[in-house]
Amino acid sequence: MAADRRRGGRPPRSSRLSIRVRTTLGATAVVGVALVVAGVLVVLLLRRNLTASVDAAADLRVEDLVVALEDGRAPAELVAGDGDEVLVQVVAEDGRVLAASEDLAGVAALATDEVEGRAVDVPDESDPYRLVAEGVDLGDDDGLVVVARSAEAVEEGTETVAGSLLVGIPVLVLLVAGTTWVVTGRSLRPVEAIRREVAAITDAELDRRVPAPGGRDEVARLAGTMNAMLDRLEAGRDRSRRFVSDASHELRSPIATIRHELEVARADPSVVDVAALADRLLAEDLRMQALVEDLLLLARSDEGRLAAVRRPVDVDDLVLAEATRLRSLGGPTVDASAVTAGQVVGDAAQLGRVVRNLADNAARHARTTVRVGVAASGPTVRLWVADDGPGIPEADRERVFERFTRLDTSRTRATGGYGLGLAIAAEVVRAHGGRISIGDGPDGGAQVVVELPASGT
Template identity: 45%
Template sequence: MAERRLRSRVGGVRLRTSMAATLVVALVLAAASIAFVVLQRHQLQASLTDVARQQASDVAGQVSQEGSAVDLIGGGGDQSLIQVLDGGGSVVAASPTVEGERPVLDLRPAPGEVTVRLTDHLPVGEGETFAVVARGVTGPDGPMVVLAAQSLETVQESTAVVGELLLIGLPLVLLAVALTSYWLTGRALAPVEAIRRQVATIDGTSALAARVPVPAGGDEIARLARTMNSMLTRVQAGAEAQRRFVGDASHELRSPLATIRAAHEIQALHPEVTDWPSVSSEVLSELDRVDRLVADMLLLARSDEHGLALQLREVDLDDLVRSEAGRLERAGLPEVVVSAPPVRVLGDHHHLARALRNLTDNAARHARRRVELRLGSDASTAWIDVVDDGAGVPVSDRDRIFERFVRLDRSRARHSGGTGLGLPIARQIARAHGGDLVVGDHEGGTVFTLSIARDRAESRPAEQRGDA
């Protein structure tokens, strides 16, 4: 565990970020330091070369007037020297440090021309590098050459000092950058660590009500926290819905099983008085309820996990509506009114028929004596209105009736055949077809409007049409 914690710290975002920032700063500073040293050396060398150039120019002015008689007693010094050469290359005048020496360089520029050379082979300076400027000039005795040299020792010394300072200063700067980056990264990641600790405490459905802290501001971490809280809200809602679904399903299954068990127990205790046709009919009825309930639950489970699978083809909605109307009439409903002009959509025939069957069964259970089926369409949407003259649905319950296993009153009791899943399934089928299922009032009764997008790229819910 300790080794794992150590590896996590070594490979942590905080340390990696600090190391990356330090490495980038190190590379930038190294490049900048090299450029600075090279530039400084170049500028100092150019400055000393200009000094030698100026000395050569001054002496050349004297030589042009005085010739070999020019006086160089005060010229030059420990860091510089001057020589004047005649046309044959012999030294005719020199500064005291090189008096009597041969020419420091064999340079013969024409009068008016200037030549610059760097050399470390001079009789002075103990191997130091010099910048030598040779200037051609015309004197009273003919063409002559003035040699002026400046030592570059100060350039080397200055460069060495700057290099030493950089070698001392750069590690200190990088250490400061590393510590600062580590501290700032820790401050920046502190909300993330708080989120992680909070999420780590969520280990069961009872803890799903917890939410992660949201830092102030609107940065990426704050948006992450808000997104995570939204996710926890959805997970909590899904877990609660699943828990309710399991509880409701267990309760729904227990009822028919209890009925079947009671029927057989009574038959076993009193076989001589058992009405076998009645018992058989009751058991088969309860088994039909179980079969419908299990089929509905499987459909919803598959839809929740993978979405509703549709086998799309051309469907004549008017044929579906008239078929359902005929079924209601055969079931003995007193009055069924149909308005179904030809309407064709691209959809799943089986699922659309199931949704319409659920709606008509619901209407038949609630109607007093009349059910009306109306089919309509426009360029983008087709809709089916299923109207009953029952007691209606209170406004406060119009969203709740689409929840699973919801029954509002005794007219939705189990003996009437409803499972509490018909309307949720119908709405899911409608939405899978790019439409919706909504409920409204109609002349004291209830109207359910099932809308279907004729163009699958569009979806226009029925409540936006204003005809519910």
């Protein structure tokens, strides 16, 4: 339930912050943590190195004293020259202090065994000391040389560096935060400009474009993508407007004809031939019905709802049936000798519509002959319809697939064409994963070629 409330309620807190704020906070946090960790490591390593230096110096002093004592020099003579930074004791095996620095006078032995380096508190001394002790042969007896060296330099060096880091790290973090804030703001400025421009664009201003910054970064690609989307939207809007305008124009003619016939009949019913009037009105009604069906098919195509039925379809049967229909109309000669077997998967009614539209188009422009053919070649079934008419200029072979396109007076309403036949054929072919093109026919006219994926591919 809580998850449902979260999904349906307010967005997470992080999503309510701007990208600029989130980027700045993220960069600042990462850099801050990294600097703190690095600072701690630097202080620890520095302290370790300084301590090792103090221990090494104390160890050298111990070695010098051991050599001198073993050469027979008196302990009191050896410890007399050291200052406050180095304190020395020579301790007998039984723990008695045989000799000591002035600052250690009266102080018990600091160590009774060998020591390689450790912290030690020296009585009456405020500074920390590091202790090193090593055995020595005193001739009559064994002893121990003890050296305590001041570690004040370790503390001072560590405190100096730590203090510098305490001041420097916050300054660096603030510098990173400020730099990130400025750089992110400048980087997002083009995005904000794009957002404002897109927000200001209405459906009546699709010719506007978002500002495109130079370069090839993500913002430039975003601007290019947005402008490409606006290009598509503008083209779709213009196409819809042309479609509505052309459809209205085409429907106006049969509606006007029907109205005229009815007005004449109403004005003088005595002179009306009812049978002839019914024939004329039925013909106009059939034209309107055909146009509306074509418009509905194109609307389904725009919605991506073509080719909803996917069944094996024998293209050769569709072509042969259409050839028989054309012959029955008594028009041009139909040559179907090039029809061979070819099967695809799709909607038989829609593919039959393609064949009929191509056949009717060829029959309208043929002088004497229409040729049809089907051939299967590997993964493709190739269907073609050719005529021996005037052909289609190469510059117009793409344009004829646009809706309501007529190239000349031969494509008129009087011949039954609305300029939708090839457009519908192209939409259906594309919905079936094929392609359609126009070339020169074997008899000099136009040849429309349709290539569809064969069944089983």
